[in-house]
Amino acid sequence: MRNYTVSAWSPRMRGWSQRADLLYTATSPDAIRVRDSKTKTDVLTFTPDAWTSFVGLVTSGDVDFDAIAS
Structure with missing residues (x-):
């Protein structure tokens, strides 16, 4: 398994529903x-x-992310 260093992580999305969290991915x-x-x-x-299935969903x-978060 590859060791993922901080430099391997890339910002991908901002603003999930009303949140302004930033997600990082390493591929x-x-x-x-x-x-x-x-x-x-x-x-x-x-x-x-x-x-691919997750992103499609x-x-x-x-x-309903608001229902999941509560």
Whole structure:
């Protein structure tokens, strides 16, 4: 497994619902890793197929993030 240094993380999104959090990603051929700008240790890891499905679900508008956050 690749060791992801700080320089490997790239900013990707701003403004999830009413929040102004910045997400960072680190990618490799076998994984996409995502973390919040405020958290350097908690990381979500997706396979490329799972990432594609996740992004499709989020962009479809079928997820109520306000309900999840409460």
